[in-house]
Amino acid sequence: MIPADALSELVSMLGERLTTGKSDLALHGRSETWHPEMPPDAVAYPDDTGEVAAIVAVCARHGIPVIGWGTGTALEGHASAPRGGLTVDFRRMDRVLEVAAEDMLVRVQPGCTREALNTELRATGLMFPVDPGANASLGGMASTRASGTTAVRYGTMHDHVRALEVVLADGRVIRTGTRAAKSSAGYDLTALFVGAEGTLGLITELTLKLHGVPEAISAAVCGFDTTEGAIDAVILAMQMGLAPARMEYVDLATVRILNAADDAGLPEMPHLLLEFHGTEEGVAADAARFGEIAADLGGHDYRWATRAEDRTRLWSMRHRAYHTILATRPGATAIVTDVCVPISALGQAIGRATAEIDASPLDGPILGHVGDGNYHAILMVDRADPAEVAEAKRLSDAMVTHALELGGTATGEHGVGLGKLHLMEAEHGRAWDVMGAVKRALDPDGLMNPGKLVRQN
Structure with a gap:
């Protein structure tokens, strides 16, 4: 709980921009995925840096945890408040x-x-x-x-x-x-x-x-007989100096879901979704060259388009894929893997993950940013079913273990938060203790977003 005198200081500073309303606290305790609700004790809405500094100074004097909040879209419980405290919501500082x-x-x-x-x-x-x-x-x-x-x-x-x-x-x-x-x-x-x-x-x-802004942009889709063929096409394209702006993989399960939900019209096989940026001539040449690479590696139905509305539809569909996948199991949430491996090991990593998910009672479509070796499995679970949550965690941890063996990382882009805290020592060893030393040097009382990223004392 925030001490009454500290709360009084904050209210006098912020007025109605300091709230303790239950709905506001609940909103700032939620995660996009499976993490339980962990609300703060109050939420502040500062207007400028001076107010942020004053808020933090009050919290430092009174030993109050401080959690930053942006749009709440993080997937690993980054902005939840396991020890209560004050969430600083930056929505008014948006200029x-x-x-x-x-x-x-x-x-x-x-x-x-x-x-x-x-x-x-x-x-x-x-x-x-x-x-x-x-x-x-x-x-x-x-x-x-x-x-x-x-x-x-x-x-x-x-x-x-x-x-x-x-x-x-x-x-x-x-x-x-x-x-x-x-x-x-x-x-x-x-x-x-x-x-x-x-x-x-x-x-x-x-x-x-x-x-x-590039002079020309072209989007493309291509199906492959196998995941291995799709990943080999990615590797060969990169080795040959092609530089797609986007290079995304979706597995067969994801393709079927997108076809049903978005009328995507994709052949039922693993696909690559691509986008090329550059000059008119360069984009056309890169798209054509990739088509040749794909054809040699089992690629089918290679289509590319330059119309903005076609590109927008493709990437809107891809960006909605997480929620589209969840909608296939109403009421479900997900544990989302986020491993990243050297691109040469990507086919092996995805192949093993697919085999382990197929042997599991859970559904877990796979998609990812394969141009830089990053993939996600959407492991759907009933949050209220401990057995399902435990199985999803087991699968997720197994994927991370394999990624580390291949020279990769537990998280390519989502971050650590609460969800991947237990994996940090396996990845970093003694370097994790160095991170803790940096944390103690800058935040000796452990008030800044406590419970996340570093070893807990």
Whole structure:
């Protein structure tokens, strides 16, 4: 519980922008997936960095946990409040502060979403390409080091955050990084906070790298006789220097679901969904060359289109796939795997995961960002059935164990949160203790998003 005197301080500072209403608390305790509801004791809605710093300072004096909140789209319980405390919701801090078109940079507040940013950029000829699917807030995307469907060409949030403004656990405000394209000046503190999941401080401003809108864009779909053929096509295309902007895999189970729900019209076989960016000539050449590669590896019904409405339909269908899959079992939730392996090991990893799911009583369609070795199994469960949840966790952990054996990681983009905390030591060994030492140095009382990412004392 938040002490009465601390609550009084916060109310005097924020007025009605500090709430303890049950519905608001419940909303800020929920996860997109299987995690149980863990609400905070209060929710604050700051307007600016000064208010965030003052809020955190109050919490530091009174020993109150602080949890940052963007759009609530994270999948691993990142923003739940297992120890109660105060959730800081950044929805009011959603402005685009500055577009520096000549430098191809933009400054934004953390509550600004990626779609809102790209809408603001429409007249500039620039875009922000990182696309995790959900219309996530940029502060949350930085905090989880998000990526998504376009990472194969453009990279992840790690590659796009040039500088940050951060409120530390004691209320101090620091700036990390500069607008310069590179620096050798000391520790890379920007990289430290990108992916820290709010355990080291609250991000209150981001300077992000932008890209030019490509002259031409083409989307394509291609079915394959086998998963192995699809993955081999991915590997060969990358080796030959093709650089698709998106390169997504969907398995047979997912294809059947998309056909039924979205009238996708895809042949019943594993598929690759692709998108090419560049000049008119370059896009046409890349699409044609990939068609030749696919044909040699069992590809069928290769179709590509340049009309914006066709591309939008394809990627809207792909981005809705998680919820479309869940809809096949009403009332179900999911444990979503997120392993990433070297691309050379991707076929082996997916093949083993498919075999283990087929031998399980659970359904778990597989899809993923295969251009960079990242795949997801949507393990559907009844949250109220302990046996199903335990089986899904077993399958998920088995996939991670195999990924680590292949030189991969437990999470390619979703982050650790609560759901993957138990896997950190297996992946990092003693380096996990070093992460804990960094946490204690910046947050000695363990108040910033406690229970996540690092070893719990």
